[in-house]
Amino acid sequence: MPTIKEIIRDLAIAAYKIGSIFIPVKDNVILFESSNGRNYTGNPKYIYEEMVRQGLDKKYKCIWSFQNPAIEIPGNGEKIKRSRFKFLYYSRRSKFWIFDSRHQYYLRKNKKTKYIQTWHGTPLKKLALDMEKVNMSGHQNIEKYRENFAKNTSAWDYLISQNSYSSEIFKRAFAFDGEMLEIGYPRNDILINENNETKINEIKNKLGIDKNKKIILYAPTWRDNEYYDSGVYKFATEMDFNAMKNALSDDYVLIVKFHYLVKDKINWEDYGDFV
Incomplete structure (x- = not known):
């Protein structure tokens, strides 16, 4: 019924x-x-x-x-x-x-x-x-x-x-x-048309990123078998963020971008300014 x-x-x-x-x-x-x-x-x-x-x-x-x-x-x-x-x-x-x-x-x-x-x-x-x-x-x-x-x-x-x-x-x-x-x-046009120091520094200022650091973008897709409920997917990753922080944080910042189907809200505070 x-x-x-x-x-x-x-x-x-x-x-x-x-x-x-x-x-x-x-x-x-x-x-x-x-x-x-x-x-x-x-x-x-x-x-x-x-x-x-x-x-x-x-x-x-x-x-x-x-x-x-x-x-x-x-x-x-x-x-x-x-x-x-x-x-x-x-x-x-x-x-x-x-x-x-x-x-x-x-x-x-x-x-x-x-x-x-x-x-x-x-x-x-x-x-x-x-x-x-x-x-x-x-x-x-x-x-x-x-x-x-x-x-x-x-x-x-x-x-x-x-x-x-x-x-x-x-x-x-x-x-x-x-x-x-x-x-x-x-x-993707922005990657060519705005690929210059001025625009890059604008983005770093907006996100509070040290101008002297390089950026790594981690944008994984979703996993259809990793979910909480119908249409509610988990952030499924094998990445060791602690190891990455220890090895890279002096020179790099990591930006994590979830797939739009992922609904997790992860607390990244333990990684300080690295993530």
Whole structure:
């Protein structure tokens, strides 16, 4: 028997599907989302910030979907709470969707809406339909996983790729037959355009890092079999941070960046200024 919560959810989705038929697209509205609304980052962030730099945030109504709308963003973008009424409204009202992860299964894209999927990584591991087994928080039905993935990617009109290597894998792994935009990742432009001492020192000042120290970035992916609950993943690592501190802290600082699916909150105080 479905729970009351599930019944309410299903009724809300049904109402959305019926009501959305009567919401027309507006050409100047763009819906942005990164990391399933968990943060402000990645390719959508840098596409949006280039629009802000060019003043296009005044020409277009830029809507950002967040799980926590308290997140600060530059420019004239409007922040809305993910999965609430405004989010559902703008999912139908927007001329463009710019997401870097799969959209929610119940969303219905207007026929006039163009969906630009930027994705969020380089396929150095098996993805989506290329996967032979799956263990998503204990869910191991690979056929169902592939079916859901293919249903999601069928809505994508454009897909951004970093290079020809990624393009070929993305086409196959995502069963993607839309237009591939092999233009490089917008989030990586900063590594070339702002790779200078002034910008590097700005970042070090912002993070309180000694200007004379070098930085090591540790940004591991997630492990699908290391989890607390469905969709709640652990920070799984074999790194010995104590050994790293003892060997490297005189000359280096370590920045640890979790994957967006990892929900751990780790206290790094024991490592002082090293982490």
